[in-house]
Amino acid sequence: MMRVRSIGFSALAACAAALPLFVAGGQTPDNGSPVTCAQALEFVNEQAEAGVDLLSIYEKDEVEWARDTTLSGVQNCRPVPANLVARYRGLPPVNMAHKRMNCHLAVDALYNRFGNDMDAMPGDTGDFFYEYVDALRRGQSCPKVTPDAHLFAKGHNLTGADEMFWTAGEAGDSDAVLEIALYRLQNGEPQAGFDNLSFASTLGNPWANLEIAELYRAGAGVAEDPAESHRYTLLAAQTGLNWAMVSAGRNFELGYGTQRNPAEAIKWYRKAAEQGHLAALPLAALLIEKGDGVRRDRERAYELLRTAAGAGDTHAMSILGFLLLKRNDGDVSEEGIAWIDKALARGHPTTVAWQKENGEQTRRHFANLSERQKQRREQIRSDRAKRCTNTVNHCVTYVSTSNYSSQRICNTGIDYWNC
Structure with missing residues (x-):
């Protein structure tokens, strides 16, 4: 195995170490290459299929945007x-909103926009709204939020804590x-809000647990x-909230x-990925690849990363x-470059x-390394083939059991002893 000389691409190790820092914050770079509608929609579809x-x-x-572009086609899409x-x-997204969703939040968003005009x-939000009101009148649990209602209310905050x-x-x-x-909490009642959060937590609400965790984190x-x-x-993660699973994983890491x-x-990273949060896979892979607290298993780490990368995770x-x-191995460099x-x-x-900074220099190094390794393998195969074409006469003496006469029998074959 060749050592990486100081030709500029030793920064590979620094790059690999710096990459995990992209887990929070950050701005979209202006690199002069805008993302097209076709590229963005293909990316979303890759993620959904994964x-x-x-x-x-x-x-x-x-x-x-993805919904509208799917319906109208990329030729008519918005930016x-x-x-x-x-x-x-x-x-990470540049304008992150909260991710929680429940029937009350969805209904409040619909009412705030349309009143009672179902x-x-x-x-399907009108039907959902009717089922919600009917369920509460009957003293029943509110219905599951439909995809249309979920999307409509995403990012919404309660506009009024009314009698309902x-x-x-x-x-x-x-959820209520x-x-x-x-x-x-948003309207200047910190103690009352915290008391309500604590009550929701005792009822097993995962988002309440995560909100309390954030309050204690920020003071x-x-x-x-x-x-x-x-x-x-951890309480939120244990109730199945994938965002909390990632947070729990980071706390332990x-x-x-x-x-x-x-x-x-x-x-916890694995559990989050199983719940549809595939961005947790690279976090797990980096720990496994380093052998940090677990047995080092490069191939397992690569498989996790291939799963996330194959799902479109840039x-x-x-x-x-x-x-x-970073392995400095020509046999795997082609996949790495790809x-x-x-x-x-x-x-x-x-x-x-x-x-x-040094991409082209690194590419030349690995192209040369790969070519040398290829030539070495071909030479070994060629040498073996040449040796095994050597022939030798194999002879035995055959003696008849009837008259005890002898006969020398020979044939030509591969010289196996020297191959």
Whole structure:
């Protein structure tokens, strides 16, 4: 195995180490290569086919754009939203809203826009609105939020904690209690809001647990407490909330509010991916590839990254490409370069910077390395073939059992002893 000499591409190791930093914040780079409607729609379809929960993971503007573009065609599409451009390039969305959704929030969004005019409500939202009102009148649980209602209400905050919500909350509806709590927090009632959040938490509401975790993390209205923040994050994760699973994994990976435990972090990243949050896969892969707290398993790490990259995750493409090149092995360099080229085509910022600085020099090195390894293998095969074409006469003496006469029999064959 050749050592990587100081020819400029030793920055591969630094690139691979820096890539995990793109987990929060960041701006969409202006690299002079706009994302086309066709590229963006293909990316969204890749993610959907891979099992990404678009309604939960994507922002409202991204889902609306994808829906409208699918219906009208890419030739008539609106400009690709900044959130989707950032995601396409392997960055977090630039304008993130909350991801929670429940029937009360959806109904409040519809009522705030259309009042009681159910005929004016789009898609199946009018039927959903009617079923909600009817269920509450009967004292029943509210219906499951339909996809149309979910999309319509995405990013909405409660506009008024009216009697309908109080009634549902008093009946033990944790979603109603959660919305009342957040309404109070947003309207200058921190203690009452926190009390309502705590009540929703005792009712098992995952979003309430995650909201409390964020309050303890930020020290907003309560004393900053990493241990309590982690405890509530874990409660939210244990109730199946994929966002909380990623947060729990990060806490265990970084040792925030708990003892550092990379193996436990990997477990939560895997669970989040199974719940449609495939962005958790690169986080798990990096720990496995380094052998951080677990047995090092490069091939397993590469498979996780291939899953995420194959689903269209640009960040995973770049990580996988750099990790493969870091092995300085011509046999895997071709795949590594291919993934890096995919990330480059999408404008991934770290990959673009690497390409400008020393990408061509690195490519030449791996092309030469690959060619030398290929020539070495061909020479070995050629040498073996030459040796095994050597022949020798194999002779035996045959003695007849009837008259005891002998006969010498010979034939020509491969000289196996020397092959």
